[in-house]
Amino acid sequence: MLTKRIPIAVSLIVWVSILMFMGNAFAAEPIRLGVAGPHSGDLASYGIPTTKAAELVVKDVNAKGGILGRKVELLVEDDVCKPEVATNTATKLVSLKAHVVIGHICSGATKAALGIYKDSKIIAMSPSATNPALTQSGDYPNFYRTIASDDAQARLEVDFALDTLKLKKIAVLHDKGDYGKGLAEFAKAFLEKDSRAKVVLYEGITPGAVDYSAVVQKIKRANADAVIFGGYHPEASKIVTQMRKKKMKTVFISDDGVKDDTFIKVAGKYAEGVYATGPKDVSQNPMAIAANEAHKKAYGSDPGAFFLNAYAATQALLNAIEKAGSTDYDAVAKALRTQDVETPLGKIHFDDRGDATGVGFSMYQVKNGVYVEIK
Amino acid sequence: MDYFLELLLGGLTRGSIYALIALGYTMVYGIIQLINFAHGEIYMIGAFTALIVAGVLTLLGWNQVAILVIASLVAVVYSSAYGFTVEKLAYKPLRHAPRLSALISAIGMSLFLQNYVLLAQTSDFLPFPSLIPEFKFLAPYAHIIRSSEIVILITTTAVMILLTLMIKFTRIGKAMRATAQDRDMAMLVGVDVNRVISVTFIVGSATAAIGGVLIASHIGQINFYIGFIAGIKAFVAAVLGGIGSIPGAVLGSLVLGWTESFFTGYVSSDYEDVFAFLFLVFILIFRPSGILGRSETEKV
Numbered sequence: 090m091l092t093k094r095i096p097i098a099v100s101l102i103v104w105v106s107i108l109m110f111m112g113n114a115f116a117a118e119p120i121r122l123g124v125a126g127p128h129s130g131d132l133a134s135y136g137i138p139t140t141k142a143a144e145l146v147v148k149d150v151n152a153k154g155g156i157l158g159r160k161v162e163l164l165v166e167d168d169v170c171k172p173e174v175a176t177n178t179a180t181k182l183v184s185l186k187a188h189v190v191i192g193h194i195c196s197g198a199t200k201a202a203l204g205i206y207k208d209s210k211i212i213a214m215s216p217s218a219t220n221p222a223l224t225q226s227g228d229y230p231n232f233y234r235t236i237a238s239d240d241a242q243a244r245l246e247v248d249f250a251l252d253t254l255k256l257k258k259i260a261v262l263h264d265k266g267d268y269g270k271g272l273a274e275f276a277k278a279f280l281e282k283d284s285r286a287k288v289v290l291y292e293g294i295t296p297g298a299v300d301y302s303a304v305v306q307k308i309k310r311a312n313a314d315a316v317i318f319g320g321y322h323p324e325a326s327k328i329v330t331q332m333r334k335k336k337m338k339t340v341f342i343s344d345d346g347v348k349d350d351t352f353i354k355v356a357g358k359y360a361e362g363v364y365a366t367g368p369k370d371v372s373q374n375p376m377a378i379a380a381n382e383a384h385k386k387a388y389g390s391d392p393g394a395f396f397l398n399a400y401a402a403t404q405a406l407l408n409a410i411e412k413a414g415s416t417d418y419d420a421v422a423k424a425l426r427t428q429d430v431e432t433p434l435g436k437i438h439f440d441d442r443g444d445a446t447g448v449g450f451s452m453y454q455v456k457n458g459v460y461v462e463i464k
Numbered sequence: 465m466d467y468f469l470e471l472l473l474g475g476l477t478r479g480s481i482y483a484l485i486a487l488g489y490t491m492v493y494g495i496i497q498l499i500n501f502a503h504g505e506i507y508m509i510g511a512f513t514a515l516i517v518a519g520v521l522t523l524l525g526w527n528q529v530a531i532l533v534i535a536s537l538v539a540v541v542y543s544s545a546y547g548f549t550v551e552k553l554a555y556k557p558l559r560h561a562p563r564l565s566a567l568i569s570a571i572g573m574s575l576f577l578q579n580y581v582l583l584a585q586t587s588d589f590l591p592f593p594s595l596i597p598e599f600k601f602l603a604p605y606a607h608i609i610r611s612s613e614i615v616i617l618i619t620t621t622a623v624m625i626l627l628t629l630m631i632k633f634t635r636i637g638k639a640m641r642a643t644a645q646d647r648d649m650a651m652l653v654g655v656d657v658n659r660v661i662s663v664t665f666i667v668g669s670a671t672a673a674i675g676g677v678l679i680a681s682h683i684g685q686i687n688f689y690i691g692f693i694a695g696i697k698a699f700v701a702a703v704l705g706g707i708g709s710i711p712g713a714v715l716g717s718l719v720l721g722w723t724e725s726f727f728t729g730y731v732s733s734d735y736e737d738v739f740a741f742l743f744l745v746f747i748l749i750f751r752p753s754g755i756l757g758r759s760e761t762e763k764v
Binding site: 265292293294295297298299300302303304306307310322323326327330331334335351354355356357359 | 467470471474475477478481482588589590591610679682683684685687689690693694697724725726728729732733734736737
């Protein structure tokens with residue numbers, strides 16, 4: 090068996106070394122942009138749109154003569170969204186001498202890869218990893234993202250309840266899931282830091298329970314002005330329906346798990362007046378329209394998840410390299426923080442932690458059966 | 465005091481729904497010692513049938529009460545047909561097989577029905593129209609009670625009374641009791657055991673369907689998965705009350721409903737299920753046959 094494989098192995102080595110040699114021959118020229126994310130497996134639909142976004146931007150840039158007179162080259166690597174694979178992916182991108190990396194897609198895989206990039210002084214920018222600690226812990230100064238982190242939604246919900254609606258007593262509920270509970274914990278922490286309001290109830294409900302009348306009673310007894318709910322629409326619609334049927338006028342504020350048309354369909358007239366945060370509406374942004382059309386033209390389909398975030402990330406990185414005049418780590422990092430760039434998500438730059446400013450969530454309210462953005 | 469009353473009523477409503485499903489579990493178990501895990505799905509199918517019928521009748525502009533009655537009737541007929549067929553397909557051929565085979569067949573049937581409805585309908589939650597008319601109550605209770613809760617309570621009580629009467633006083637009831645006591649002996653004295661088992665499944669499915677229609681109308685939404693959790697809870701309630709006993713199933717359901725409601729109300733809903741099941745463990749440790757069950761040695 091082994092002897093049979095040796096010729097194959099030898100020929101592979103020869104081929105790879107020829108390819109590498111050819112690559113080296115022109116290596117001084119291109120800017121190497123790594124793209125890491127799940128391109129196979131069950132989460133591939135989250136990773137592939139990012140690759141396509143990077144391809145489209147790079148094609149544009151190269152058609153205009155590249156950046157700093159150099160062509161941009163993509164190094165696409167699959168991490169299957171698994172942390173243990175992501176470390177290999179990152180090592181490979183480092184050994185291929187990527188200058189900057191778009192990715193990774195999942196928070197867990199991103200976290201696993203970031204240390205490797207940090208040691209090699211490579212900037213990584215994720216279009217989709219929302220775990221708050223990635224930027225807030227300060228462990229990864231080389232990390233940036235073009236999506237708002239999970240706590241941004243809680244922040245917006247709390248600010249809206251306190252500043253705009255001027256509410257005093259707030260019940261915080263969640264569905265005990267990672268996403269819902271995470272949001273609710275942030276909301277609770279923000280409320281407790283603020284002297285204007287009080288958390289009168291903090292509880293997890295059981296998803297799928299037959300009814301929520303006891304929890305609804307509790308909200309009523311706590312005399313809450315508002316409920317902030319972290320979770321998804323099936324539970325939210327049950328709670329709202331039971332509250333409204335009990336003639337409770339308590340304000341209901343929730344997250345993008347509830348900012349979903351199914352919520353309005355199921356809760357019907359009881360959905361009226363419910364507030365929910367959701368990604369900023371960029372459908373009117375001309376660059377977003379153009380990017381979506383370019384995707385349609387190139388691939389014959391509508392873009393998938395995080396496409397615009399990835400489009401913006403690629404633009405932001407290439408713009409920073411151009412403004413910095415080199416691919417030097419410190420210069421690019423400074424450019425990312427100081428130079429604005431026009432993207433489909435609007436005009437963005439990055440704060441000290443690496444979160445994009447200007448990217449985020451808006452508050453929506455159900456009015457006459459549709460979610461309307463509140464300006 | 466109001467708070468206590470509201471929790472009491474909430475628990476009573478929830479318990480009544482569990483009871484309508486638990487009746488089917490306990491009857492089937494009483495007759496053929498089978499835990500029919502597909503029973504929760506029968507409840508779900510009842511709710512879906514009512515949704516479709518109600519949808520059509522609403523388009524035709526019928527009035528609310530007529531829709532409620534007709535939708536419930538169709539749901540009862542349709543679910544009973546399902547219950548009957550499930551028994552014939554999945555349990556009858558295994559009647560003399562080891563009991564574990566029938567149990568596995570029941571779990572298989574449950575998964576099959578869930579996925580069948582998932583494919584035939586949708587995985588999304590669907591809005592369910594409020595079929596029970598709202599009416600006003602006298603001043604001090606107006607904010608506590610809702611008409612759907614009253615309808616659920618009355619229906620459960622009526623169903624339980626009818627079932628008890630049927631089992632005590634009718635010929636088929638007598639045959640059921642005989643079969644429950646000793647199937648082989650009942651057969652020897654001329655009881656048509658197959659017919660008794662079919663009737664048991666039909667009656668059990670009918671009560672589950674009524675439960676499905678009422679709770680869907682009370683809550684306002686359904687999807688293909690509602691039968692699973694409700695079914696598990698009802699099964700627990702039936703065991704709690706003493707499986708095989710009809711008053712036991714109702715009592716167990718109410719106890720479970722109240723436990724959940726009061727625990728949520730006075731402690732926390734975080735551990736609602738934990739507490740409910742802990743309670744079950746304690747009951748089974750100190751009274752293995754359930755609250756109203758007969759104690760007999762059971763070989764499973």
